[in-house]
Amino acid sequence: MASLGRRRRGIDFWPGFVDALAALLMVMIFVILIFTIGQFVLTDAVSGRDRALAQLNAELSELAEQLSLETNARKKATVQLGELSASLASTESARQALDVRLQSTEAARAESEAARAASEAEGLRLIADIAALQRLKAELEAESARLASQLDSTGTALKEKTELSERSIAQVELLNRQLAALRTQLEQLNEALGAAETAARSKDLEIEELGKKLNVALASRVQKLARYRSEFFGRLREVLDKRDDVQIVGDRFVFSSEVLFDSASDNVSEAGKNQLAKLASTLKGIAREIPADLPWVLQVDGHTDRLPINTERFPSNWELSTARALSIVKFLRAQGIEPQRLAATGYGEFHPLDERDTPAAYAKNRRIELKLTNR
Numbered sequence: 001m002a003s004l005g006r007r008r009r010g011i012d013f014w015p016g017f018v019d020a021l022a023a024l025l026m027v028m029i030f031v032i033l034i035f036t037i038g039q040f041v042l043t044d045a046v047s048g049r050d051r052a053l054a055q056l057n058a059e060l061s062e063l064a065e066q067l068s069l070e071t072n073a074r075k076k077a078t079v080q081l082g083e084l085s086a087s088l089a090s091t092e093s094a095r096q097a098l099d100v101r102l103q104s105t106e107a108a109r110a111e112s113e114a115a116r117a118a119s120e121a122e123g124l125r126l127i128a129d130i131a132a133l134q135r136l137k138a139e140l141e142a143e144s145a146r147l148a149s150q151l152d153s154t155g156t157a158l159k160e161k162t163e164l165s166e167r168s169i170a171q172v173e174l175l176n177r178q179l180a181a182l183r184t185q186l187e188q189l190n191e192a193l194g195a196a197e198t199a200a201r202s203k204d205l206e207i208e209e210l211g212k213k214l215n216v217a218l219a220s221r222v223q224k225l226a227r228y229r230s231e232f233f234g235r236l237r238e239v240l241d242k243r244d245d246v247q248i249v250g251d252r253f254v255f256s257s258e259v260l261f262d263s264a265s266d267n268v269s270e271a272g273k274n275q276l277a278k279l280a281s282t283l284k285g286i287a288r289e290i291p292a293d294l295p296w297v298l299q300v301d302g303h304t305d306r307l308p309i310n311t312e313r314f315p316s317n318w319e320l321s322t323a324r325a326l327s328i329v330k331f332l333r334a335q336g337i338e339p340q341r342l343a344a345t346g347y348g349e350f351h352p353l354d355e356r357d358t359p360a361a362y363a364k365n366r367r368i369e370l371k372l373t374n375r
Contacts, residue, residue, distance in 0.1 A: 083326075083330065143179075252301075252369045252370060252371045253369070253370040253371075254353075254367050254368070254369050255275070255367060255368040255369075255370070256363065256364075256366065256367055257304075257324070257366040257367055257368060258363070258366070259271065259272055259275060260272030260275065260276070260324070260328070260368060261324055261327075264309060264311070264314070264320070266314075266320065266323035266324045266326075266327045267327065268327055268328065268331055273331065276328060276331050276332065276335070277335060279332070279370070280331075280332050280335035280336065280337055281335075283298060283332070283337060284335075284336060284337065287337070287338075287341065294374075295374055296341065296372060296373070296374055297340075297341050297342065297343050297372075297373060297374070298332070298337070298341060298342055298343070298370060298371070298372055299343045299345065299370070299371045299372075299373055300325045300328050300329055300332075300342070300343065300344050300345070300368065300369075300370060301325060301345050301346075301347060301368070301369040301370075301371070302320075302321030302322060302323075302324040302325035302344070302345070302346045302347065302368055303321055303347050303348070303349070303351060303352075303365060303366065303367050303368070303369065304317040304320055304321050304348055304349050304365070304366055305317075305349055305352075305361075305362035305363075305365045305366050306349040306352065306357075306362070306365070307349075307362060316348065317348040317349045318346055318347075318348040319346070320346075320348075321346035321347055321348050322344065322345070322346025323346070324346075324368065325344035325345060325346050325368070326344045328344070328368060329342045329343070329344040349365065352365040353365055353367070
């Protein structure tokens with residue numbers, strides 16, 4: 001029994017248990033490590049999918065924003081197209097009205113020319129008639145003298161002769177009647193000639209008077225427009241405070257494009273809007289004083305330099321200069337200027353003020369010109 005107890009105490013299970021426990025712990029650690037790695041891989045995959053989904057959402061938002069911008073741009077282009085069409089229709093109607101007035105003036109002038117030509121022809125005919133009447137008068141006077149001489153000779157013959165035949169008496173009476181008829185005809189021709197000369201002088205005076213009246217009316221309208229143009233430019237000069245970038249060239253105000261627009265743009269800048277607002281206020285004050293029957297218009301001319309431009313919106317400088325002139329016209333219209341009093345024209349680079357190829361010349365040629373003129 002004692003030896004059995006010693007054998008039992010001699011067998012030690014603890015190292016095996018520790019080894020088994022260590023092996024189990026290592027297996028558990030390995031399993032946990034495998035689980036952790038799988039969890040990391042799964043998390044990374046889920047994060048990558050979330051990032052891809054967020055990127056797709058961002059791209060979708062950007063596409064939606066671009067679509068909205070394109071839609072707004074299309075609407076804006078449609079509105080601008082309508083405004084351009086309205087401006088073109090207004091310009092066309094103004095041109096048609098001008099053509100009608102020109103045709104009426106041409107018809108009146110042609111009628112005056114025809115009347116003058118008819119008067120001249122009538123005068124020439126009357127002169128020819130006068131010459132013919134004078135020749136006829138001379139012939140009649142010669143015939144009268146001949147008849148008088150023949151009558152005198154016949155009377156002398158009658159005195160000398162004691163008998164006068166019935167044929168001689170009849171011939172004398174016939175000659176007397178012919179002479180009286182010729183004198184009557186000569187008096188009538190002289191009266192007709194006097195009346196014709198009076199009528200010709202009256203027509204010439206009437207034509208001359210009509211020409212004078214027409215010239216006076218045209219000169220009066222030109223003087224009126226010149227007076228209001230001078231007053232407009234005087235007030236505008238005071239409003240702009242003699243800026244260095246605004247010049248007066250003849251009968252036009254010349255604005256540097258940099259005052260009103262950014263480079264290669266037709267959007268009026270804030271500084272430009274302030275200047276144009278002052279201009280519109282001055283123009284409205286002058287417009288109230290101009291008579292309604294005086295046809296006037298503020299012409300806005302756009303000019304660029306000769307440096308080429310080729311964008312989707314502005315294929316050439318013509319489009320840029322025209323778009324800038326239209327932008328100013330639209331701004332003035334929004335300020336209360338009547339649309340029939342506004343006109344826009346684009347000249348591109350083809351009317352430079354300075355022909356040199358220098359930056360200073362380019363800056364001088366980039367300009368907006370304003371001119372108060374008749375329609």
